[in-house]
Amino acid sequence: MSSATPDADRSEELLAQVCTALSTGTPLLIQGGGTKAFYGGQGSGSLLDTRGHRGIVNYEPTELVVTVRAGTPVAELEAVLEGEGQTLAFEPPQFGGQATVGGMVAAGLSGPRRPWVGAVRDFVLGCRIVTGHGKHLRFGGEVMKNVAGYDVSRLMAGSLGCLGLLTEVSLKVLPKPRSACTLRLELDVPAALDRFAEWGRQPLPITAACHDGEALMLRLEGGEGSVKAAREALGGEQVSPAFWTALREFQLDFFADPAPLWRLSVANDCRPAVPAGAQLVDWGGAQRWLKSAADSTEIRRAAAAAGGHASCFTPGACDSPLHPLPAALMRYHRQLKAQLDPQGIFNPGRMYAGL
Structure with a gap:
């Protein structure tokens, strides 16, 4: 499937590919744009490319909800939301426009705004997945008040595709801030940490805070009045907001260092x-x-x-890229994997060896 494929529902083809793999016992390596292959284990299996299964299924700007197929590029979704003055508030990386919505949910990587608005999983309302039983099932819903039942939808966030093949996801979106500015303050790291603690007790419209090794970078977002008042109170130099995009996309000079x-x-x-x-x-x-x-x-x-x-985050730098789990927690992971993927065909080894 080509990333240039027009919007299309390829769910039947994906289901058939999973059923064939189940019948032959063939592991599947689920992949969209392949932009997050550096994250987690390398995995193994026959490639299952989701990029042809793409397009927005339903979008209700007044309801702040969008339902989209897993192979849809994140950049394409963001462009549609931009047209309505809305956004994915958790700022997922787009990795040059190649990252897909399915990979975004599976990896669960969030950008600079995450501590103030929540992570990827906090915006997942529902999903459709192909399970390891060869069934295409829907979980959750398309309304923010739907909380009934076992929350399989949010379990998919950060699972690296080990629990099933995500085909469709419903996401909560938010309006873009009316006003924003980025400040640079000449502080060292200890002083910046002290300020973070102090500012956390104040009603400041901070939505990003990063020390890049040289200075403290702050982003203020909200109404024009609150942003202006905070900017005047905090001081510092107003600079380009491009810093946050570079941080989100791992493009700052810091990330170019060859060390792991x-x-x-x-x-x-x-x-x-x-x-x-x-x-x-x-x-x-x-x-x-x-x-x-x-x-x-x-x-x-x-x-x-x-x-x-x-x-x-550097492939091959250590045996277990993700932090090893305590025995009890690993047991729960294995039990959940056995329930949703009893033959273990989905992305074996992407999270942990033997999972």
Whole structure:
């Protein structure tokens, strides 16, 4: 299937491909644009390309809900939302326009606004998936008040395709902010963390906060009056908002460093004793990007000591890219996998070996 294929419902073809794989016991490697192959394990199996199954199924701007097929490029969806003055508030990376909606949900990667509005899973209202029983099922709904039943839809977010083949997803969207500005403040990291804690107790319209190693970058969004008042109160230099796009797309100079890239998720007010390496502090301190050739055990020990976890974003840099799970939690993962994919054909090894 070509990424240039017009909008089309290819769900029957995808279902048939899964049923054939089930009958022959052939593992499937689910892939859209292939832009997030660096994230998680490498996986294995016969390629199942979702890009031909694309297009917006239903969009109700007044209801703030859109239903879209999994192979639809994120950039294409965002362009449609832009026309209505709306957006995917969690800012998923587009990776040069090649990322698909299915991959966006499966990877669960969110951008700079995530701590203030929520993650990908918080915007998933419903979905359709092809299960490991060879059935095409719908879960959830297209209204924000629908909370009945087992929330399989949100389980798909961040599952890296290991639980089933996502064919369609309904998402909550939000209006674009009426006003926005980006500020640069000359602060070091310790001072920035102190400010984050202070500002968190104030009604400031902050929707992104990142220290790039040289200065603190802040984004203010909301009504014109509140943004203007906050800008005057916080001071700093007003700069281009392009910084946030470059951060979301991993295009800052920081990411060009050849050392392995690690993401540490920690409490936003902690100061983990991480190994030597370049650091970028995002999400108001809750996400720390680290460029380091240090041993994975050392990095993860530091993250765990800070009450968090660490994942490696550089393929081949360590044996387990995602932070190893405790035995009890891994047991739950295996039980869930067995329920939805009893033959284990979907993306084996993408999350953890043997899953």
